Amino acid sequence: MRLEKLVFKSLADTKAHFSEAVDTAANGKHDVIITKNGVPRAVLISYEKYTKMLNFLSTAYELYLMDAGEKAFGMEAEDILEDTSED
Template structure:
């Protein structure tokens, strides 16, 4: 992800320009801020699906390579926590 291509909108601005925000999120990731702090991200759905598929592959490969049982449990718990966000 190119951090220089992130675009920021406040909640109020995103609400007022929602159609524009949707269109721009197809090209660049959009950060929606609340009280000046990043709150959520909008991104192209196809890009999101590819990112999730990639993370699932990384998870599977990581789990296959771990021989240390304790480390396996630790990483498994991390991914379970991530899945439940």
Template structure:
């Protein structure tokens, strides 16, 4: 989960690069880097980057998008399952 996004100048990031990296890795904070006042890059934790790439991959798959839409429609219609029902269904699949 990405918690916060800060903006820092390139000069500030260069001066405290190791600290910026530690904060990004430890807090999942995104840092937008600016050069001459304009955003030029974003620093984020590898885990967050990989999560974004996975999300893009899923959303680029038409079948996955269709499945997600269908699930949202079922949820909106009240067709939901409790934890016990889901666990029972998963256990039955493993047999």
């Protein structure tokens, strides 16, 4: 991701100008990184980008299953992506 395509907004600013933040993300030219106390906490992206990401993850998961074989049975894509905690 190129930094020039990211817009950083504080949570307070995003709350005060939510419609503007949504419009910024929806036009597809910029992703909006929402920060709390200077730390990135959430992202607004366009719906088009969101669906492309889901399609990519679904395809990658299918390729993973083809490669992993039997040891992958019983795992869902959500199981692989579930742990989003930062160590």
